Amino acid sequence: MKRIIGVILLACTMCLSSCKNREVKxxxxxxxxxxxxxxxxEINESYSASIQGRQDIDIYPQISGTITELRVYEGKTVRKGEVMFVIDQVPYRAAWRKTMADVHAAEAQVETARLEYRSKQQLFAEKVVSEYDLSTAKNALAIAEATLEQAKALEEDAQNSLSYTEVKSPSNGVVGTLPYREGALVSASMAIPLTSVSDNSEVYVYFSITEKRVHSLLRQYGSHDEVIRQMPPVRLQLNDGSLYDGQGHVESISGIINRKTGTVSVRSIFDNTNRTLLSGGIGNVIIPHREDxxxxxxxxxxxxxxxxxxxxxxxxxxxxxxxxxxxxxxxxxxxxxxxxxxxxxxxxxxxxxxxxxxxxxxxxxxxxxxx
CATH class of the missing domain: 2.40.420.20 (conserved putative lor/sdh protein from methanococcus maripaludis s2 fold)
Known part of the structure; x- marks a missing residue:
């Protein structure tokens, strides 16, 4: 009986062991x-970037006065030399006319002094007047000519001031905000410009790469010029995550390392004839490169x-x-x-x-x- 029980226990133990192994497996x-x-x-390297128009020019008046005409509006496309503002011309036109009159008066004085000098020359030749009288007439002519030159300089300055009453665009571009309207008193010393003109038919996109990456590129291509020539076209991801349609290219790499960030500034350029890119915007420059x-x-x-x-x-x-x-x-x-x-x-x-x-x-x- 004990033998039978032992056999049964052994069979149960083996069965449990088999089940356990099967369960573990x-x-x-x-x-x-x-x-x-x-x-x-192909790997896309992404760098934070800032967008800047080719030219962002703040427009300040060169004279003081009241705005009498506003010939542009915000966002208008202007051409170089186009009149944007007109400042009250009345006092400047009057000052110009006065200086013109002074020039005419000075010219008359010169003619009078010249006649006097010629007369004294003849009289001196006939020994009617002394050399002193001749020298005095000559000096009077010189003073009259100097007075004429001074009057002409003042007339030119007044003419320039009159021309400054028409504030013109210094370049092609797009007009920015207009904080001053007709009737506003403006001057050359004011802190806020009349407006700004952004020439953004092409835009600069600035980003920075690490010093380590610069050295890697220089070892690969040999020189800054060759690095720029070999750089592939770059893409621009806008702040909303979309990709700008056009491609740009790297135009320059700074030769100075920023001590605070350890990076080098890179400038790329993108065509912007459709005016999609706005100066002052941000995004990411994407540079592709292949690793084999x-x-x-x-x-x-x-x-x-x-x-x-x-x-x-x-x-x-x-x-x-x-x-x-x-x-x-x-x-x-x-x-x-x-x-x-x-x-x-x-x-x-x-x-x-x-x-x-x-x-x-x-x-x-x-x-x-x-x-």
């Missing part, structure tokens, strides 16, 4: 994996822990081990470029990494290698 997490491979990708052999993995193959990006490598025994990665986001928003932490041929888990722990064993379902 059945509870292994089923994970998709992939074999890491290298491929060629980089490791790319899906973002789902990683997990973030304490500001570290981790992936799980699968060992030959089916156990997983975490590794820290240095990554960059790829343009599609779904993949990472791995700069360090993985090598070609490594097998990694592609899904459910947040549920894994170091050293656990998994049941493997393979994905196709990254292409």
């Amino acid at each position: 059945e509870t292994l997490p089923l994970c998709r994996v992939m074999t890491v491979a290298a491929k060629a990708v 052999s980089v490791i790319v993995i899906p973002q789902t193959a990683t997990t973030e822990l304490q500001n570290k990006i981790l992936a799980y490598k699968v060992a030959e025994d089916g156990c997983v081990h975490s590794c820290e990665l240095t990554v960059e986001k790829l343009n599609d928003g779904k993949d990472y470029i791995v700069r360090s932490g993985l090598a070609v041929g490594d097998v990694i888990v592609t899904e459910g990494t947040g549920l894994l722990q170091d050293g656990i064993q998994i049941d493997i379902r393979k994905d196709e290698p990254s292409k």
Whole structure:
């Protein structure tokens, strides 16, 4: 009887052990994996940028007076030399006429002094007057001529002042805000300009790149001029997230490093004939470049822990081990470029990494290698 009971207990123990092993095997997490491979990708580098018109000119009056005519409106496109404001011309026209009269009077004085001098020359030749009288007449003529020149200078200044009553656009562009209207008293010393004119048929887009990136480009191409020549066309992402239709190109790279930021200023230029881009706006410059052999993995193959990006490598025994990665986001928003932490041929888990722990064993379902 005891032998029978022993046999039964042994059978039960073996059955329980078999069920336990089967349960352990059945509870292994089923994970998709992939074999890491290298491929060629096009990478978009994005840099914060500011937009500035080719010329943003503040318009100030050069004289004082009351605005009598306002010939432009906000947002109007003006041509170089077009009259924008007219300042009260009456006092300046009167001052100009007075200086013209002074010029005529001075011219008459010069003629009189010249006649007097010629007369004294004849009388001196006939020994009727002394040399002193001749010199006095000559000096009087010189004083009259100097007075005429002074009068002409004042007349020219008055004419310039009169011309300044018409405030003209210094360049082609678009009119900005108009804080002053007809009847407003303005002067050359006021703090706020009459308006501004923005020549934004082309716009400058400024951004900064790191000193490290500059040195990398210089090593690659040899000189600043060659770097600029080899730079690909750039795109502009506007503040609302949309892409500007046209492409731009890098026009210059500063030779000075900003000590506070450790960056170098770069200027690109975009055509803006449709006036879509506004001076003073912000956005992002996108510069594409191609890398022929980089490791790319899906973002789902990683997990973030304490500001570290981790992936799980699968060992030959089916156990997983975490590794820290240095990554960059790829343009599609779904993949990472791995700069360090993985090598070609490594097998990694592609899904459910947040549920894994170091050293656990998994049941493997393979994905196709990254292409």
